[in-house]
Amino acid sequence: MSRKLELIVLALLLIFAAQFFYISSTTNAEYGGADDKPAGVIEQITGGTYKPIANPIWEPPSAEIESLLFALQAAIGAGILGYFLGYYRAKKNYENKLGYKEKSKPESDRHSL
Amino acid sequence: MTYYVYLIFNGDPVHIMEGFLPAIWCIVWFAISIPVIALGIYKLNKLVKEKREILPLLAVAGAFIFVLSSLKLPSVNGSCSHPTGTGIGAIMFGPAITAVLSTIVLIYQALFLAHGGLTTLGANVFSMGIVGPVLSYLIYKAGMKAKLNFYFVVFLATTLGDWATYIVTSTELALAFPAGDVLSFAGFLSSFSKFVAIFAITQVPLAIVEGAVSALLFKYVIEVKSDILVEMHVLEDSVVRKIRGLSA
Numbered sequence: 080m081s082r083k084l085e086l087i088v089l090a091l092l093l094i095f096a097a098q099f100f101y102i103s104s105t106t107n108a109e110y111g112g113a114d115d116k117p118a119g120v121i122e123q124i125t126g127g128t129y130k131p132i133a134n135p136i137w138e139p140p141s142a143e144i145e146s147l148l149f150a151l152q153a154a155i156g157a158g159i160l161g162y163f164l165g166y167y168r169a170k171k172n173y174e175n176k177l178g179y180k181e182k183s184k185p186e187s188d189r190h191s192l
Numbered sequence: 193m194t195y196y197v198y199l200i201f202n203g204d205p206v207h208i209m210e211g212f213l214p215a216i217w218c219i220v221w222f223a224i225s226i227p228v229i230a231l232g233i234y235k236l237n238k239l240v241k242e243k244r245e246i247l248p249l250l251a252v253a254g255a256f257i258f259v260l261s262s263l264k265l266p267s268v269n270g271s272c273s274h275p276t277g278t279g280i281g282a283i284m285f286g287p288a289i290t291a292v293l294s295t296i297v298l299i300y301q302a303l304f305l306a307h308g309g310l311t312t313l314g315a316n317v318f319s320m321g322i323v324g325p326v327l328s329y330l331i332y333k334a335g336m337k338a339k340l341n342f343y344f345v346v347f348l349a350t351t352l353g354d355w356a357t358y359i360v361t362s363t364e365l366a367l368a369f370p371a372g373d374v375l376s377f378a379g380f381l382s383s384f385s386k387f388v389a390i391f392a393i394t395q396v397p398l399a400i401v402e403g404a405v406s407a408l409l410f411k412y413v414i415e416v417k418s419d420i421l422v423e424m425h426v427l428e429d430s431v432v433r434k435i436r437g438l439s440a
Contacts, residue, residue, distance in 0.1 A: 084343055084411055088404040095401050120386050121212070124369045131211030132218075135306035148304050149262045156258030160409075163248040163255075167416035 207316045208361060210302065210309025217368045222314030228322050229295055232288035239289070249413070249420060253281035254293045256409060261297055265398060273394040275402035276357050279350030280409060282325035283332045284426055294321030319360035328353030342427075342435055343407040351403035358395045362387035 121129060139145035213221070239246060260277025281290035298316050301307040308316050328349040335345030365387050370379035414421065418432045 084408055088408050091401055091404045095397055098397065120383075120390065121365070121369055124371055124383055124386070125373065129214075129369070131209075132213075132215055133211035133309065133311045135210045135309060136303065138306040139304075145305060149264060152262035152300065152305075153259050156255040156260075156262065159251050159255035160259065163252050164412055164416065166248065167413075171416050 207298065207301070207308030207320070208312040208364060210306065211311055212309070213312050213315055213364070213368050215311075217364070218311045218314060220314075221312075221318050221364065225291070225314045225317040225322060228288060228291050229317065232290070232292035235286070236289050236292055239285070243420075243423070246420060246424065249284060249417065250289075250293075252409075252413065253284055253290075254296065256280050256406075257293055257297050258300075260402060260405075261301070265401075273391075273398060275398050276320050276324060276354055277402065277406070278320060278325045278357075279328045279346070279353050279403070279406045282328040282353065283346065283349060283410075284421070284424070287322060287325035287329050290325040291317060291321035294325075315364045316361075319357050319364060323360045324353040324357035327356040336428075336431070342431055343411065346407045346410050347403040349403075350406040351399045354399035354402050355395060358391040359388065362391055 139148060236250075240250075257277040257280075260275040262274070264274045276294075278290050278294055281293050295313070295317050298308050298313055298320065299310075302309050302313060331349040331352055332345055335348060336342070362384055366380050366384035367375065369383055370376060371382035372379040414427070414432060414435060418427065418436075421427045422429050422432060
């Protein structure tokens with residue numbers, strides 16, 4: 080089986096990781112999203128007059144809990160993905176084996192006749 | 193106030209924060225999104241009734257959106273942002289059903305993560321669940337018709353669909369917050385370029401990675417379950433055989 084696509088994806092991921100390490104070590108950007116460049120845009124445009132019309136019903140009480148919930152979301156998704164891809168793989172494998180048996184039977188019967 | 197303005201992006205250009213669209217725009221985007229979600233639910237019911245065997249595939253497409261939209265990755269300008277993962281669903285099931293899947297993820301994030309919001313749900317569904325997937329779907333169909341390499345088409349459809357999501361989010365924000373406070377074309381353009389500038393740097397590399405990962409997932413689905421994709425007219429039999437022949 081060809082692994083060409085895997086290699087291409089791996090290369091892209093490495094390039095992405097490399098640019099991240101390069102940028103994060105050469106600039107002092109804070110990777111918490113504390114960059115005030117995007118932060119000020121709406122304030123800058125409206126002159127700080129806009130008041131949000133609603134607030135979130137509930138906010139994660141800390142950054143750690145927010146990360147936990149993000150991780151939970153990823154885990155649920157990854158679990159479902161793995162389960163069904165594994166299910167299909169095993170099913171196909173099993174069906175193939177079964178298929179060979181069923182096919183070989185009538186043939187051998189014919190030979191014996 | 194500054195705190196909330198900062199929260200809109202919280203380094204995350206995907207969703208518009210709770211409360212950060214004036215009421216009139218919330219209504220406009222809901223009015224556009226609700227019919228599409230309704231159509232999606234209708235199509236979903238019909239599809240599940242006709243072909244129960246697609247359920248696992250539907251779960252895979254939904255789960256992919258779940259995983260990808262939870263991956264907040266740091267990006268070039270120092271903010272975080274995350275991929276959308278809607279390309280797979282759009283290619284397999286079409287944009288309307290993908291809108292339903294996206295809505296589920298957006299509600300989860302709005303309720304538990306204060307990420308996006310319920311008032312801005314309509315706007316966020318429109319950008320992430322409708323425009324992105326529609327573009328992905330169209331690019332996929334056109335690319336397959338042009339007989340380009342299948343994985344390349346998936347990559348292209350997903351990446352461009354992802355970019356479209358951010359461009360639409362910028363548009364929604366610029367329409368609500370045009371420069372000079374009154375909605376004029378120049379004011380819109382000025383705000384739009386400001387929002388897009390933030391998003392472009394963050395999203396360009398992420399969308400490329402997302403496109404690559406989506407193509408890889410498609411490879412695995414084809415390996416184990418290509419018959420169902422052929423049956424759903426996602427792929428033609430000849431294409432499957434060609435891919436199989438190449439990767440065998």
